[in-house]
Amino acid sequence: MTAQLAVEVVLTIPDNEAETALATLARLGVPLGGLERADLYRFEIELVEIEPVEREALLAALRSLETIYNPNKHALRVRAEPAPQPGELWVDEIHPAAAAARGPVRIAGRTLGGVRAVERFTAWRVVDAEGRPAAAEVVALAAETLLCNPAFQRSQRV
Numbered sequence: 001m002t003a004q005l006a007v008e009v010v011l012t013i014p015d016n017e018a019e020t021a022l023a024t025l026a027r028l029g030v031p032l033g034g035l036e037r038a039d040l041y042r043f044e045i046e047l048v049e050i051e052p053v054e055r056e057a058l059l060a061a062l063r064s065l066e067t068i069y070n071p072n073k074h075a076l077r078v079r080a081e082p083a084p085q086p087g088e089l090w091v092d093e094i095h096p097a098a099a100a101a102r103g104p105v106r107i108a109g110r111t112l113g114g115v116r117a118v119e120r121f122t123a124w125r126v127v128d129a130e131g132r133p134a135a136a137e138v139v140a141l142a143a144e145t146l147l148c149n150p151a152f153q154r155s156q157r158v
Helices: 016-027 053-064 136-147
Strands: 002-011 034-046 074-078 088-093 105-107 108-110 115-127 153-157
Touching: 002 053, 016 034, 016 136, 053 074, 053 108, 074 136, 088 136, 105 115, 115 136, 136 153
Parallel strands: none
Antiparallel strands: 002 034, 002 074, 034 115, 088 115, 088 153, 105 108
């Protein structure tokens, strides 16, 4: 039996990509007050491996992977839910063959213990002018206008 664990890597320095996307969406008439971006990893983990000690070991392993995390510019956060929340859009690339692959996960030559599969997303948080999660129709409009290219990407949202 497995469980899912979602971890996001966010910039602690200004995010030029999010700022450019926000300005572009505003120019295109999408009514939003703010936009944040994070790299999000959703892990499928063996339930016996989800104990606090093993979870901390996984987080430590992620912090040691320079291709994912740089302590000088990133923060690592465990998400309460492994699915998009109101105002969020998760975008990943379409890889039909990779979706079926299950087994020990290796990143940058290191095996992540207890991890059976991993998915990587770009997570966008869209907020309204008052700083609240944007309405579902605004998130959908932002996705369709700029944040997701259906030719090679797919999105998940509430």
